[in-house]
Amino acid sequence: MKPTRRQLLYGSGAAALGAALSPFAWDAVKPKKPIPGAIVGANSAFGHRLREGAFPPPIDSGQHEVIIVGSGIAGLSAAYNLDKAGVTDIRLLELEDHSGGNAHSGHNAVSAYPWGAHYVPLLSSESGHIKELFRDFGIITGEDKGLPVYNEDYILNDPDERLFIDGRWQEGLLPTLGVTAEDQVQYKRFLAHMEAFKIERGRDGRRLFAIPIDESSADAETRALDRLTMKNWMLSAGYTSEPLHGFVDYGCRDDFGVRHDEISAYAGIHYFAGRDGKAANTAPDSVLTWPEGNGFLAHKLAAPLSNRIISGALVYSVRETSGGVTVDYWDGHTSRRLTARAVIMAAPRFIAGRLMPELAAPGFTYAPWVVANLTLDKLPEGRGADLAWDNVIKDSPTLGYVVATHQIPQMQPLRTVITYYWPLTHAAPAEARKEALARSYEDWQRLFLSELYRVHPELVGQVRHMDVWLWGHAMIRPVPGFIWGEPRQAALKQTPPVFTAHSDMSGISIFEEAYTHGLKAAQAVRAFLA
Amino acid sequence: MQRLLLISVFVIATCGLIYELIAGTLASYLLGDSITQFSTIIGTYLFAMGIGSWASAKVDKNLLAFFIRIEILVGLIGGSSAAILFLLFDQVASFRFLLYFIVTVIGILVGIEIPILLRILKDRYEFKDLVSRVFTFDYIGALFASILFPLVLVPHLGLIRSSFMFGTFNVLVALWLLYSLKEPQPWVRLHKIAAGLVLIILTFGFISSDKITSLSESNNFAGHVIFAKSTPYQRIIVTRQQNDIRLYLNSNLQFSSQDEYRYHEALVHPVMSALKAPKNILIIGGGDGLALREILKYPSVGHVTLVDLDPAMTKLFSSSPMLRKLNTDSLHSPKLKIVNADAFMWLKQQRANPPIFDAVFIDLPDPSNFSIGKLYSTAFYGLLHSVMGPDSLAVIQSTSPLVARQSFWCVNNTLRASGFQTAPYHALVPAFGDWGYVIASNRPYTVPTQYPAGLRFIDADTARDMFSFPPDMGPVATKIQRLDDQALIHYFDEEWSKYLIY
The missing domain is CATH 3.90.660.20 (Protoporphyrinogen oxidase, mitochondrial; domain 2)
Known part of the structure; x- marks a missing residue:
């Protein structure tokens, strides 16, 4: 072939x-001399110590109401919301030397810059709970005719995107150079199709593709899309244009790190149809961004918590006891034990499962x-x-x-x-x-x-x-069957006194999902503590 | 040896005339009025040659070595003269002095050449043969140079490269003589080294002439390029043709000295004359000092802040005598504070404690790309608000409402969307076309009926007429220029590209 x-x-x-x-x-x-720099980032060597085990016996290092393992957006969100609700005796344990997870950022004399997630779309109609946060952070500055007014400094400036094709640049990401009339027709039809999905609601009155994803309609025929790959769905819907496939594949790799011939069609469509946010002062397809990317949000969330984040902490054991939960971690020199009434596992599931076998989820890749x-x-x-x-x-x-x-x-x-x-x-x-x-x-x-x-x-x-x-x-990776399949549904169940919060529980790795899981975990913990 | 020396006469005669022509041409490019420039340059040059001839009598020892030294010096100074004059155009206080100084030095050196040669050759020929041969070659060389210069050198090599090339010819004559000396002389080695060094300098200059001004670039402009500089922000070019001085930024015409008074009077006076006693003035852009020249006609003005991104612009227009004449030396006004900063960032920095300006003049390049487009956005006009009081006025140059009707009204509509009242108007500036401006204010604007004396374009009648628009330029609805959606850039690109086809 x-x-x-x-x-x-x-x-x-x-x-x-x-x-x-x-x-x-x-x-x-x-370059004649190598350009200065290095491989930086996620402390894999430190993290891999977990596999070897054999940590010295821990020193008792105190008791807190809530311990949060992981300080990515989900962990920060949980802590931020607990703190706001008056649960202030909390500790976040972070493997790295900084919080923020995928929203981490850096800066030098020239500019701040992102190391991972770098934008958030306008808030979807199901994201009312995030609006309050955005108001607190000065991202939403008011309301006009029922629509939020976003801070102009954070609305993505024009020109937003360009594509290098055949030796030159063009505006926008859908190729316009050297494409056929048929390609153009399919572009139009595809975009209209996605616009229709954006507003379409199921029999339960919910949107077919919502953000957060668990607010989506339960209609079986829509959920069935989760069993196809995006590529196959496109072909079955008559989309054969190669540049269109390239564009969709790009979108899937961009948002999920998965090719369109490997990703669930539900996830692929969700990328195009989930974002239905509107604003009083910008176009609906606008996004919010900062020089440091979502590091802006991570810093804002972490600001009130800074003295309660313990970084460089490799958690190696989480166990339920009669008095609550004990969490053992190694700080590079010493093993320490913290005890808490509740624990939020805000680490990705492949780590959470290593710490607590009952959380193991082999379907998560x-x-x-x-x-x-x-x-x-x-x-x-x-x-x-x-x-x-x-x-x-x-x-x-x-x-x-x-x-x-x-x-x-x-x-x-x-x-x-x-x-x-x-x-x-x-x-x-x-x-x-x-x-x-x-x-x-x-x-x-x-x-x-x-x-x-x-x-x-x-x-x-x-x-x-x-x-x-x-x-x-x-x-x-939202591969076919993952979003509406058994393993993810099982992972959503909370088992007090250990709670979980991470975007992988949604099957899509975006700020809104991580924040929502953190918020929900905080609410569940408060109910449990009460 | 004799034949070699006679060939030298031909070469040095050619070179000598070429330097004279280059100086004359550069002078008329840089200073205008070619008749005056050529005749004063030729006069100075010939007079300096006279000084050289006179001085040649003082030399008695080792005439050949002296002649070789003169050749090397002529090659170095004559050869790099065009580049020196071009590069120092904006650097020295009195360009004329530098010009005549260099011409005099070259003239003296060239004036020494022939008498010394005559004396070197005097024992090898009869006097009558000597004089006849030397001057024959001298005049043939002059004819050759005068034909070569306009037909080959200027169009195909450019002035700077030609001058470097003829400098190398002088040095080659020196080297040739050095190598053809039969009996070894102790001074030869040092002379060879010196000649070699100068040859390297001139060759390097020849090769990097393009960095100073590329010939292809010179051909893109109507006049002669008399100043060219790439700054981190833009390429600044000043051209001159007769008395028409033009400024180009990134190849876009910014003004022509023939009619810039129309543009700048129309920019400044409808605002300034409408204010009671404007004191505190802000200019954004306008590093040429021409709008400032008009503003300083109002005695009430106490402080002017000029915010221009590029220090090279304000430096050029405050140091070149020719350009200082054009802006009547406005950039040296004691009332002026020059801030070389990005206007958007500068206005943002003022937000904490904003100064209030009675009048603001926004004289920026056209919105032809997304970078400059930011300075036409609602966000920028929002900042503009913060430095204006209830009675302040601002005016924005807003491209041509005839060529780019949507662009012009987009600026007007964006100002309105930013909370300003607007008074759009237009004036005919032949070098640009029918040009548009928009006055932005917090209270309704009334066209003034009184103007300062001595204006060439604006009076009460002209001003009144500027505010009416014929149907082909009248208001149209447009999108609003926002940072997140730069509609103006698309209008501008579309409208001007259509226009330029014809």
């Missing part, structure tokens, strides 16, 4: 990248990602369309890059930081993870720079610094 173009392109991310620049070309442009932040002495240019926030390169295994200084209203920043996102979808997650962990900083530099220089030859010699972050288990 002749391989299709798609198979060739995604057959191997590394191969595709390698082919982008022949070794000869790479030799011509490769996670997508590995690599993120690179590049500090540039010059803004990227390009023919055809101005530099945008999101700059996507067609047929690249990476997702392209986001410009950290985009929201700064300065006319022309002279330097910037760009964030490259690369979901490792070319192989099975475990395999891709292993391959990524084996790569050296120089390997990553070569991969990212050859990708950058291919599109931006003007940036040769202009990259001042580069850091790479490996996310071994970045996002839950």
Whole structure:
């Protein structure tokens, strides 16, 4: 069988990248001295200690009302909401040296920049509970004609996205260059189809695709979409256009780290149809973003909690006892034991299951990602369309890059930081993870720079610094059957005094889901404590 | 050796005339009025040659070594003269002084050449043959140069490269002589080193001429490029043709000295004359100091803050004598404070304790890309609000309502959406076309009937007429320019690209 173009392109991310620049070309442009930087990020070596076990006996280190294991958005949300409700004797245990999880960010002399999640869409009609938070944070500043007014500083500036195709840039991500009339017809039909899904409600009066996902309609025929792959659903619905498939595949890799031929059609459609938010002062498809990405939200959530977050804490045992729950953790030197009346496991399920076998959930798989932040002495240019926030390169295994200084209203920043996102979808997650962990900083530099220089030859010699972050288990993978299947439903059950909160319980890794699970866990804990 | 020396006469004669022509041409490019420039340059040059001839009598020892030194010096100074003049255009207080100084130095050196040569050759020829041969080659060289210069050099090499090239010819003559000396002389080695160094400098200059001004660029503009500089923000080009000085930023025309008074009078006076006694003024953009020139015609003005992004712009217009004449040296006014900053960020910084300006002039480039488009958005106009009192007035240059009707009304409508009352108007500026402005205010605006004396374009009748729009430029409904949806950029791009096809 002749391989299709798609198979060739995604057959191997590394191969595709390698082919982008022949070794000869790479030799011509490769920096004379390696660009300073390092592989930073998720402390996998520390985390892997958990597998080895054998920790010294713990020292009793006190008692609290609630212990939260993990300080990603779900853990921070739980703590923030407990604190707000007056449950203040809480501790968050964090493996890393910072809180925020996937919403982590960094900063240097040029700009703040994201290390992971970097935007939130306008709040959906089911996200009323997040509105209050956004008001507290100054993200929503008022209301006009029944619609929220969002802070103009945080609404994504124009131009939002551009696509590099056939050697030049175009505005927007749906290819317009070199596509047929049939492609255009299918684009239109597909987008109209998604718009219809956006407002369609089931027999129970709920939207078919809601955010949070558990607010969606229970209609069986919609949930049946969860058993198909997105690609097969598209083909069955008559969508055959190759550029349209490329666009949808891009969206799936972007939001879930899963290719469209591997993802549940329910999840794929949810990406396009879930976001029905409206605002008084911007278009419905706008999003909210910050130079540091969702690090803005993580910092705001963590601000009132800072003295109660214990970082560098490797939790290795969580056990129910007659008096509540004991949590043992190792801080790199000493093992410590905390006791609490309730525990919220706000870590991903693959970790929670390791700590408490009853939480184990083998059906949960996670997508590995690599993120690179590049500090540039010059803004990227390009023919055809101005530099945008999101700059996507067609047929690249990476997702392209986001410009950290985009929201700064300065006319022309002279330097910037760009964030490259690369979901490792070319192989099975475990395999891709292993391959990524084996790569050296120089390997990553070569991969990212050859990708950058291919599109931006003007940036040769202009990259001042580069850091790479490996996310071994970045996002839950909503493969067919996962969202409405048994394992996820089972994972939603709370078993006091141990509660759970994580976006993987939704099957989609977005801020709203993580925040909602944190909020719900906080409410459940309060009810339990009362 | 004799033949070699006679060929040298030809080469140095050619080079000598080329330097003179380059200086004359550059002077008329840079200072205008070619008749005056050429005749004063030729006069100065010939007079300096006279000084050189006179001074040549003082040299008695080792004439050949002296001649070689002169050749190397002529090559160095003459060869780099065009580049020096071009690069120092905005750097020195008196450009004229520099120009005549360089011309004099070259003239003196060239003036020394022939008398010394005559003396070197005097024992090898009869006097009558000597004089006839030397001057024959001298005049043939002059003819050759005068034909080569306009037909080949200026159009195909450009002034800067030509000057470097002829500098190398002088040095090559010196080197040739050095290498053809039969008997070894102790001074030869040092001279060879010096000649070699100068040759390297000139070759480097020749190669990097494009960095100073590329020839292809010179051909893109109607006049001669007399200043070119790439700053981190933009490429600044000043051209001159006769008395028409033009400024281009990223190849877009910013003004023509022939009619800029129309543009700037129309920008400034309808606002300034409508205010009782405007004291505190803000200019955003306008680093050329031309709007400021008009503003300073009001004696009530106490403080002017000029916020322009690019320090190179304000520096150019406050140091070049030619441009200082154009803006009547407004950038040196003691009332002025220049802030080289991004206007959006600067206004944002003022938010904590905003100064109030009686009049604000927004004289920015057209909204041709998303970067500059931010300065036409509701967010920017919101900040503008914060530095205006109830009676303050602001005016925004708003592209051509004739060519880009939607763009113009989009600026007007965006100001209205930002809570301003607006008074749109337009004026004919031949270099641009029919040009538009919008006055933004918190109270209704009335067109003034009194204007300062001595204006060339604005009077009560002209001003009144500017506020009426013929049907083909009249108001249209448009989208609003917002940071998250830059409608204006799309209007502008579409309307101007259509226009430029014709």
